[in-house]
Amino acid sequence: MRAWLIGILLVVGLHAGTIQNDEAFKSAVMSMGGDNKLILMIYTTEDCPECAYMKQKVFHDKMVEPYLSKNFVVIEKNVHKSKLPDGYDFFGIPTMFFIDKAGNKKETMVGSKRAQPFLKELHRIRGIK
Numbered sequence: 623m624r625a626w627l628i629g630i631l632l633v634v635g636l637h638a639g640t641i642q643n644d645e646a647f648k649s650a651v652m653s654m655g656g657d658n659k660l661i662l663m664i665y666t667t668e669d670c671p672e673c674a675y676m677k678q679k680v681f682h683d684k685m686v687e688p689y690l691s692k693n694f695v696v697i698e699k700n701v702h703k704s705k706l707p708d709g710y711d712f713f714g715i716p717t718m719f720f721i722d723k724a725g726n727k728k729e730t731m732v733g734s735k736r737a738q739p740f741l742k743e744l745h746r747i748r749g750i751k
Contacts, residue, residue, distance in 0.1 A: 641707045641708075642725045646697045647661065647663070647697065647721070651695075659694055660720050660722055660728065660747070661694065661697060661719075661722075662695070662696045663698075663699060663719045664677070664697070664699070664718045665701050665710075665715050665717040666698055667700060667701055670716065672715070673715055677698070680737050680740050681696070686740060689744060689745075694720075712732070717732050728747065
């Protein structure tokens with residue numbers, strides 16, 4: 623029984639923290655310096671209209687953009703072209719993961735939203751400690 627438990631812990635340990643080995647994640651953390659930001663990692667594809675809407679319209683909305691840039695670092699991963707970190711599975715796109723500097727997944731959001739509801743979600747997520 624004890625060997626089985628140790629085996630489980632080793633497997634979990636191998637998969638936990640794999641985001642820390644992701645180059646885009648490491649770069650995002652480095653860019654924060656001492657700022658207390660979260661990382662917003664968005665999974666997209668080139669043929670996803672909802673992804674384009676989020677990236678081109680919502681992220682650049684006059685109310686969303688300043689809050690997003692002050693409180694988040696955005697990483698984009700194309701699910702067809704990028705290496706996706708273990709433990710960050712998706713079933714639809716866009717999928718947005720909110721991650722702290724230590725690599726802890728705080729929240730996952732699937733689908734697109736209009737600017738004001740998205741900003742409200744950003745405020746709520748930013749409040750998660």
